[in-house]
Amino acid sequence: MQADVIIIGGGIAGASAAYFLSGQGSVVLIEREPHFGYHSSGRTAAQFTVGIAAGTMRRLAQASRAFLESPPPGFAEERILTPRGCLTVARAGQEQSLSRLHDNLASVGARAQHLDRAGALALFPALLAEHVASGVYEPDAMDIDVNTLLQGYLRGAKARGAQLLAGASIAAIERKGGQWLVSLDGQQIRAPLLLNAAGAWVDQVAGLAGVAPLGVVPHRRTAFTFASPAGLGTAAWPHVSNVDYRWYVKPETGCLMGSLADAVATEPGDVHPEDIDVAQAIHNIEQDTSFRVGRPLSQWAGLRNFTADKNPVAGARAADTEGFFWLAGQGGCGILTSPAMGQAIAAIMCDRDLPEGLRALGVSAADLSPQRETLRPAA
Template sequence: MQADIAIIGGGMAGASAAYFLSRGAAVVLLEREEALGLHSSGRSSEQFTVGIGADTMRRLAQASRSFLERPPEGFAPIRLLSPRGCLTVGRTDQQASLQRLHGRLTGVGAEARYVDRNEALQLFPALRADRFDSGVLEPGAMDIDVNALLQAYLRGAKANGAKVLTNASVSAIERGSGKWRVMTPAGDISCSMVLNAAGAWVDEITRLAGLEPIGLTPHRRTAFTFLPTGVDASRWPHVSNVDYRWYVSPRGDSLVGSLADAVPVPPGDVYPDDLDVAQGIENIEQDTTFEIGRPLSKWAGLRNFVADKNPVCGTRPNADGFFWLAGQGGCGILTSPALGQAAAALMLGHELPDEQRALGITPNDLAPNRPGLMS
């Protein structure tokens, strides 16, 4: 099969890149599983926020806001975002951390304001008043309909002529005569460019191409659901403490809780750790009035990081036509519009979008050979 670009990985990163790249190139999207978005993309906490510590990631989140709020006509049949808000609370001795969070939010143009204990309790009544003193509210934080977003990217890519192949694990990648050859059980792809968007398997795919890995490390995060007792928490904000020992987020009639852990693991399917679930429950019960007991469900997902915790999008001088889109660190859903647009711009020889350049994002910020990363 001939194509301009082969994208390896059918999660949110690969799907968003396929959508934007297929506007100007012939694209084949390859996914080794039977369905798309089974790993990190299918296990997201579904939150849009720009309260992110990593600088480039935070700016990419803000650059993604307008697309998610106002996608192109016909992109999705339903709204992708719904109001939620994000509340971060802390003690008096943690005010410096709350101030840094407030500065990160306002520094990229997001709305943020300080709240006292009384207002925080009005927003999230299950907090224990003696466990915190104040907080920072991000009113513009939203819930994301992850499945609707993923399907919209795929539907749009297919409408643009992209081919999507499942059960297409990559067995070999070769370079010759100015072309890349990507070999899969679904057929071989001959293409000018390859985009490695394989999530936790990015470095494995890189090695198949005979290139040096970018140094990506998958991390497991465990989460669980539970029912609040005697209250309707469906309109409460997402809440966490400022040292990020736990978070709680409404999801329908239940709540999602987590220790907010990040445990390095090899690439592969991951399962919830019972000790992490128990510690998450203990931490939440210490700071709230919830009595969780046995969770309704539990699961784990992967968050993938490079050394500086910012994403990788671009190529290296020794990798002619081979590009990376990786290291989204749990923010791949909410940054998918900006990173998909960035991948398309860099691969097709265009400038980054105006919205990203206005926030100070440059190709060097995204480059896989930037200082501090393996090259």
């Protein structure tokens, strides 16, 4: 099979890239798992927020808002975003951290409200007053319908002629005669351009292609659901966390989701929750709220993949084999930044300027480059 671009990795990153690139040429999207979005993309808190510490990631989130709020006609039958709000609370002495969060939100034009103790408790009444001094509220944070977004990318890419291959194990990758040759069970795909969007496995895919690793490190995060207290209407409450990120809680349909907000470096794989992490998360939540969690209804773990500077990568390195591109290191923000990241990598691979929406927020190709100074190993 001949194509213009081969994309390896069928999570949200690869799917968004396929959507935006398929309008420019023929695309083949390859996913090893039996269905798309199996790993990190299927195990997310599904929150849209721009309260992100890493500067480029924060700007990419804001640049993605317009697409998520108003996707192109026919992209999705259901709305992708629904209002939720995000509350971050602090104890006495943590005001400086809250101020940094407020400034980060304001830096990309997002609304942010300083709250006193009473204001924070009014939004999330389960907080214990003695453990809350103040808060910052992001009223325009949203819940993301991840499946609607993922299926919109896949359906749109397919409508534009993209070939979507799930359950496809890669046996070999080589560069020959100006083409990338990707060998699968029973077939070979050729294209001049190859995009590595394999999430936690990007460095492994690079190794198959004879390309040096980027240094992306997968981190495990654990989450679980638990019953809402009887008689307490939590459905309209915001997502809430403490400013030192020892836990977070988010209302879900008929229950609540909790997490330790952990980031434990691990090897790429199908990760599972550790009992000790779930127990620690429950302890932390019960220290700061009136919730008594009891036995979780469900629990799981997912991977968040970080570069050295915690900002994502989209582009190519001069030292790599010609036609090899990276889309990696979204650090748990891959869902909410996928419109901007997909548009960015499509522009870069087609040798065009980044879209105006990204440039207006100060995002440049150099900010996303895998050659940027902040990703270079220490001498």
